Amino acid sequence: MAVVAGQPRLIVRGGRRLSGAVAVSGAKNSALKLMVASLLAPGASVLRNVPDIQDVRTMQEVLEHLGAVVEFADGTMTVDTAEVQSHVAPYELVQRMRASIQIMGPLVARFGRARVAMPGGCNLGPRKIDIHLRGLADMGGTIRSDHGFVEVAADRLRAINMFLDYPSVGATENLLMAAVLAEGTTTLENAAREPEIVDLCKFLVSMGADIEGAGSSTLRINGVSEMHPAEHTVLGDRIEAGTFLIAGAVTGGDVEVTGISPHVLELFLFKLRSVGVQVQENTRSIKASGDPRSYGGVDVATLPYPGFATDLQAQMMVLLSIAKGVSVVTENVFENRFGFVDELIRLGAEIRVDGNHAVVSGGRSLTGAIVRCPDLRAGAALAIAGLAAEGCTELREVYHIDRGYEQFEQKLQALGADVERVGVGSGPCSSL
């Protein structure tokens, strides 16, 4: 495997127990949508607890490309949309970050037009946008596609009653942001219920929107004629919290994550307990500890919230590789989210994939190896596997991790992990 010039790698030396507390950052999948929602009102909205991660920086570029003025320092972001001129998200940005398509709803709602490069396939599978487009078309939008772009235009969107084919997170958010300025009362049934959508609803309401049912599968949105800028603090990142809890558990450590309500991780915490991890819940923190020798396998099936989050599936697979017994992991959300399994096998895991099922034969002792990160969550999972492995693990293509985890290795180091980022050249794992 050749080292790509200029690409940093993570070197993880396993075998250390992680111990201590880690403060979770603001949720990536909320912050990105709140940034976009600020397009709905002219003027400057202020977001706090925004994570400084690559995807947020890319969304900043998207907004600046549209003409917004964005300032971002020490977790506080100001998005001033007074001078927004453009309605186009170019291919270069959408291809770097799919969530750029979320500008469609707010731009059509406020400016009557949005033109966005089609996202195409990605490493989690095809990831269609048909539900987004069907909703916008039903709201009176004219949809056209040419030259690899999709364009939506409407003088003023009108309210709809829509039953979503699937509780898509992105479609729910796009249609919600379109409906807040539409004429009449929109009802979205079978809507997604993720905590990040509740966070978005809170922000929209503080901007002047009228929304009922946040957190339920039926959202009722009474359209208003205008919105105003607002201030909001991004909720904690439940996926980051889950990632660090598993990192502690696989090392036989004792890790507390703070700045997160346990109720957003209910099923995940139930599964951790079923494995044999001791979990202590407090109002705004969660602690996990345990002895890997006593862990046993469990079956896990990913589902939309409040089901088991697909974004924690890869990390869970590492824990199940160590826990004794056979576990079956079923991925129901994305078509292609077992891409990291071959890498995990290189570290000594025994996993057989059949369609959307992975059969994990646990109780393995992992050993360090060179692996590549196929996507964001898989990258985090492989780092966790490295922490549990004997010897040195070298992670390549770690830019995936930087998309969604703020200060990833620094937070691990603070818990006692032996992990460092190195540049090109022969790394400390050169013996591999």
Ligand code: EPU
């Ligand atoms: N889908 C359709 N048609 C649509 C929309 C979605 O068929 O119009 C399908 C997708 O192809 C996919 C499934 O529905 O198979 C789920 O997609 P969804 O729209 O719910 O997800 P998303 O909005 O694209 C967000 C997160 C993901 C997270 C999923 C599920 C953001 C920026 N991304 O994606 O986060 O896995 O919800 O919870 O919010 C990550 O953070 O690593 C990540 C991938």
